[in-house]
Amino acid sequence: MDISPLQKERLQYQPKLPGMLRDGITNITVEEGEETQSVADQDKIRALFPHTYGKKEITFVKGANTSAGKRQVVGVILSGGQAPGGHNVISGLYDALKASGKDNVLLGFKGGPSGLVDDECVEFTDEFIDAYRNTGGFDIIGSGRTKIETPEQFAAAEATAKRHGLTAVVIIGGDDSNTNAAVLAEYFAAHETGVQVIGCPKTIDGDLKNDDIECSFGFDTATKTYSELIGNIERDANSAKKYWHFIKVMGRSASHVALECALETQPNICLIGEEAAAKKLSLSQIADQIADSVAKRAANGDNFGVAIIPEGIVEFVPEFGTLIAEINELLAGGKAEAFNQLPSWTEKKEFIRSGLSKESYAVFEILPEGIEQQLFLERDPHGNVQVSLIESEKLFAELVNHKLEERRKAGTYNGSFKTQHHFFGYEGRCAFPSNFDADYCYSLGYNAFMLIQYGFNGYLSKISNLSKPAAEWAAGGMPITKMMNMERRNGEDKPVIRKALVELDGKPFRYFAAHRDAWAVETDYTYPGAIQYYGPSDVCDLTTKTLALEKGE
Ligand code: FBP
Numbered sequence: 001m002d003i004s005p006l007q008k009e010r011l012q013y014q015p016k017l018p019g020m021l022r023d024g025i026t027n028i029t030v031e032e033g034e035e036t037q038s039v040a041d042q043d044k045i046r047a048l049f050p051h052t053y054g055k056k057e058i059t060f061v062k063g064a065n066t067s068a069g070k071r072q073v074v075g076v077i078l079s080g081g082q083a084p085g086g087h088n089v090i091s092g093l094y095d096a097l098k099a100s101g102k103d104n105v106l107l108g109f110k111g112g113p114s115g116l117v118d119d120e121c122v123e124f125t126d127e128f129i130d131a132y133r134n135t136g137g138f139d140i141i142g143s144g145r146t147k148i149e150t151p152e153q154f155a156a157a158e159a160t161a162k163r164h165g166l167t168a169v170v171i172i173g174g175d176d177s178n179t180n181a182a183v184l185a186e187y188f189a190a191h192e193t194g195v196q197v198i199g200c201p202k203t204i205d206g207d208l209k210n211d212d213i214e215c216s217f218g219f220d221t222a223t224k225t226y227s228e229l230i231g232n233i234e235r236d237a238n239s240a241k242k243y244w245h246f247i248k249v250m251g252r253s254a255s256h257v258a259l260e261c262a263l264e265t266q267p268n269i270c271l272i273g274e275e276a277a278a279k280k281l282s283l284s285q286i287a288d289q290i291a292d293s294v295a296k297r298a299a300n301g302d303n304f305g306v307a308i309i310p311e312g313i314v315e316f317v318p319e320f321g322t323l324i325a326e327i328n329e330l331l332a333g334g335k336a337e338a339f340n341q342l343p344s345w346t347e348k349k350e351f352i353r354s355g356l357s358k359e360s361y362a363v364f365e366i367l368p369e370g371i372e373q374q375l376f377l378e379r380d381p382h383g384n385v386q387v388s389l390i391e392s393e394k395l396f397a398e399l400v401n402h403k404l405e406e407r408r409k410a411g412t413y414n415g416s417f418k419t420q421h422h423f424f425g426y427e428g429r430c431a432f433p434s435n436f437d438a439d440y441c442y443s444l445g446y447n448a449f450m451l452i453q454y455g456f457n458g459y460l461s462k463i464s465n466l467s468k469p470a471a472e473w474a475a476g477g478m479p480i481t482k483m484m485n486m487e488r489r490n491g492e493d494k495p496v497i498r499k500a501l502v503e504l505d506g507k508p509f510r511y512f513a514a515h516r517d518a519w520a521v522e523t524d525y526t527y528p529g530a531i532q533y534y535g536p537s538d539v540c541d542l543t544t545k546t547l548a549l550e551k552g553e
Contacts, residue, residue, distance in 0.1 A: 266519050296520070
């Protein structure tokens with residue numbers, strides 16, 4: 001197989017472990033911390049997780065390894081959207097497992113959690129693992145979004161575990177996947193299977209973080225990749241001086257990716273969904289805010305600019321959220337089919353008009369027709385509109401255009417407003433992991449094995465002190481139930497890991513808010529350039545601005 005020169009070089013890269021994990025498996029011991037409580041709804045979570053609730057936080061320190069040292073057969077699963085570094089979690093896990101015993105086995109379950117249910121797996125060998133070290137992607141075993149939730153699925157997972165003699169399963173995933181890891185851990189404990197479950201925090205969205213988990217892996221590389229592209233576009237905009245670029249970035253609900261990219265590139269506009277929700281902003285108010293920037297810049301002769309739009313924004317705008325809920329209701333119970341059979345868009349629109357509240361129809365009517373149609377045509381298997389497929393970069397560009405036309409008629413604006421649209425998401429999810437993600441992920445995997453070896457179940461692999469050099473990182477584990485609360489999902493109260501949204505009183509947002517009025521008018525772009533893998537540490541080992549600000553650096 002042909003590989004690129006960079007890949008060849010990266011295969012040789014030796015990821016850095018936290019100092020306390022560097023002296024070999026035999027010199028790692030456990031220090032127990034306090035018993036834990038869930039972040040909310042303690043009684044309910046305790047009742048749902050009787051075998052795994054309330055366990056102690058643990059930290060690894062240097063000292064004689066006192067674990068039972070039994071033979072381990074571990075299964076690993078990649079779950080959900082791709083994030084740079086997944087291969088390194090597996091290689092760290094593999095290296096620790098083999099360092100602890102040559103006859104230990106690591107199985108990779110293919111295509112996400114369904115691989116465990118359907119028993120589709122592959123056994124890792126040195127040669128297999130070596131071809132994927134420090135590479136992006138999840139192609140080593142593939143990923144998937146199946147949720148293990150029915151009694152039949154749990155029984156099938158248990159049967160797979162028995163068949164292979166599994167001692168543990170490592171689930172590499174986001175908040176939903178790790179919620180699933182906690183449920184599986186509880187199931188295995190309740191059924192006395194002896195199989196442990198350990199989670200690893202993954203998602204480019206950056207919304208799996210809390211007091212214990214400083215960031216999810218993949219956020220660093222993905223935001224650096226998008227920021228490189230946004231910086232390049234800013235330079236193009238400032239060179240040609242003729243386009244406003246509307247750039248949507250991934251982040252299914254939280255706006256961490258958009259915020260980090262804004263901190264990296266200082267664009268003229270960056271919308272933050274959480275702020276739109278808190279201030280109950282309407283689409284029209286948001287469009288006016290962007291139009292203000294366009295008009296002020298035009299008055300200075302700058303008919304160009306860059307606006308970052310988080311993918312999840314539409315769900316946060318209250319009136320849009322209500323519109324989506326009403327549409328879901330309108331098409332529920334088989335009515336979607338009748339709707340699809342209506343012969344023309346005019347008739348469909350009449351059906352919509354008669355089914356929506358007056359307020360929602362008013363919102364619907366201001367949308368460009370392409371977006372109106374996306375709201376009806378693109379639905380997920382549960383019948384919900386897939387907000388990620390709504391081209392919000394085009395939506396806001398058009399809404400702003402309307403606002404500017406009104407201002408032109410009123411004689412308050414006479415600039416030119418030509419737009420380009422971009423969507424950056426998949427471009428960043430499989431990039432070669434930055435040194436940070438390569439090191440962090442390898443450490444998460446290595447540490448996950450230590451949690452297994454010491455017999456922990458229902459824990460998330462925890463590496464902290466991440467804004468410092470790797471030598472100063474701390475390694476340990478946190479019971480997943482500590483991160484859980486009850487939330488309403490599909491009409492039912494469910495135990496879930498609390499999702500981290502952008503905090504409007506947090507340091508990253510406050511820094512952004514303090515600077516954005518100036519950025520809206522001036523051309524004060526910054527150009528992060530491509531991720532560097534080799535060279536001075538202050539260029540290659542940079543963490544995200546979000547993490548640095550959160551840590552007060
Ligand atoms: P995870 O939460 O599973 O990490 O996925 C995040 C994400 O990349 C979102 O940013 C995006 O909305 C979504 O996945 C896209 O999903 P898909 O890969 O199924 O198109």
